Amino acid sequence: MEDKKIVELYWQRNETAITETSVKYGRYLTAISLNILGIFEDAEECVSDTYISAWNAMPPQRPNVLQTFLGKITRNISFNRYKQGRTAKRGGGEVSAVLHELEECVSDSKSVETELDRREMAKAIDDFLDSLSEKKRDIFVLRYWYSESVSKIAKRFNMKETAVSMTLSRLRAALRSFLLERGFEI
């Protein structure tokens, strides 16, 4: 079913929307969650929670790109689940390594305080990504948005793992400079 129809089903409060979403994007969302959590059952539950969130969000929202709309919800839910599990020392997929890498970009000082600050920084990261070559941009997004493993990224781009790790390291350094130059306190 095409996305616009699925969104329309949400707006009609037709529960078939959930089924159609599950059929079309269930695996995609599970993959995102599984990368973060590393436990299939937990990922499955996060995907279920994604459907609930989508149901609650539409209406009023009418996403332009349903797939990434859902993907972002799953990523958020899964990361929140990860943070809870981290306290209990449970689970954790590739995201532990991803977070460890991202520590290089931040100084562990104060948190970003307002939603506006966050949006501004997300926009700046978009600008940063626009400044990259297509390949580097994709490597960055696959690692830090999709939390995909270095080995998978290496296979995907037919690169050696060490080359991917090196690319990511340089990208992190470049991102840190990019954000600092634009006045962000990181």
Add this chain to the structure above:
Amino acid sequence: MKNDDLFEIIGDISDRHIEGAKKKKASGVWKKWGALAACLCIVVAAAFMITLRVPGDKNYEDNSGEPDYREDDYLVDNGTSNFGASETSDKYTSLNELLEFLSENDDHGDTMDSNGSRNISADGNSITYGAKVVAHNGYVYRIGDGCVEVLNLDGETLGTIDFAAHEIFISGDRLALVGGRTVGNEFEYESYSIVRTYMLRDPANPEFLEKYEQSGERVACYMANDKLYLLTTDGVCACGYSRLDDVSEYIPTFDGEPWNQNDIAILGEPTRVNYLAVSAVEMTGGISAMKAFYGDIDDVFYGEDWIAVATRNWNTQPEVYVFDESFKFTGKIELADIIGVDKSIKHDEDGITIGDVISVTSVSKYGEVFGVLGGYSYATPDDTSFSGYSYISRVMIAAKNMETGETDLELVDAEADTSSIDDIFHEDDRAIICISTMYNSDDPQNMSDGNRFVVAEFENGEVTAHLADFITDRVNGVENYFTYGSPYGDLETIIPMEDAVYLRFNGKPNGFDIFDFSDIGNTKMIYKSNGELPEREYFDFTWQKLDEKTIAVLHIKMSEDYKIRDSEYSLRIYSVDITSDTPFTWLAEYTFGETEAVWVYELGLAMFEYEGEYYFVSASTDGVTKIKF
């Protein structure tokens, strides 16, 4: 700033970057996710099956240990099934022509759904589906962990077949196991479906006969007339993109050999590479027919002696291509012509479909005619409407006699703001269609929904249809829990209990409604469940008819946090007396342990009759249990 914050902020980057990373060099990945998702949505209902084995279980290799079996005697007799590509396409006379054209002109989904997957689904009538557990002459064959176990009715395990099957079939004294293997890695891999047949001269010791392997993701598998039909697909991803790095890859293989070019049918003018390969495995040995359909395939439907492939794309109304049991082309059902509307689909500047839209939900054979059930709607922009559009929607019941070419049509107004088909029960010459309806759809605060029935009869090629007077409640299910396994309001199958009397499992979260469809002009609801339970977290998951007076229900008590893995499962047996004010009497209950329950949920539960006694076997619980009531 902490790394957690940065990770979360990266989550808000632009959709175009997220999508971009996904699409580059990754078509294979998302294709596979989508195809697997499509596989997951196919419900095999013969047994009391709950869900399919998850594809992520890394069942990558056929671990049978048997050498690949291949003999030339399976080769199809071209005299009976060689019909070539051109019969179903005005534009192409061979697959090479099509692939050559698409290698330069494939639109990668731009004129299909914006992000659309091609979820080929299956619907069947008068056929047998595979099961997780089947019984034969006092023996039970059930899918275990990487193997198929053979048990007797005392529950003793007599032996195992070392093959990770997904479905089991029995036909006469033959056993067929259907599984698959995947080679490659998570990003780039190829899937194959495998059929293994066995002789059951001694049911306790199945003798291996033959093995076949067909490329592609398994769409469906069914048994009819002692033939096992295997349907597989490849070519298009979940996000609507073709894998076109090398078009030559998109020729299906059977036992490693490319498909015979003469056994290919091109359906109209495909916009992308997408094939549906079908082979008929004779349970007595050999292959009787093979066909690979290329087209913008939306759905496949099949019955005892026919198969119908429905095509659709972003710009064109659906068409249905019908083939006989040997996959000989018998004709095309052009729904736009039958309804009398334009064959092209129009869209507004935002890509929203406007004007006439036809959808196909089901195709079945009713006597001499093929019936196509679906929807017809007409959408026009309307600024005063909440959704921005005004819709006219009708339930479509079209019929075509493939021999005479005569057609007939009924468009039924479900008397609601919007309507869509939930469930269909097919009979010899009629279909009972359950429709989901929406009221006050322009007013979010006062929206309501319900269900109505349309009963359609196909007599001498003519269609008559009646809308039932009553409206049943639409249901909400278990609050805050939407995953599969929870009844969030869908209706379950309508099953005949007695002549012309049907039960519908309404999942509200519990309850069965009873209907009398004996007079299609005056259908009645005999009993309406109140659907209320003392505690909402209990619900009936699925059910099976044991006989005309008895049903068995898989009952689930949700855990406090609504997590399915910690829930408790039990099998409840009820007697049914349709003449009583309280038709359902609870006879017996069998409770599963927590660990077993998880496995029951994942792998299935089967009930069967043997010499007048009923038994149930779960796919992981030890033993075989005789049902006492």
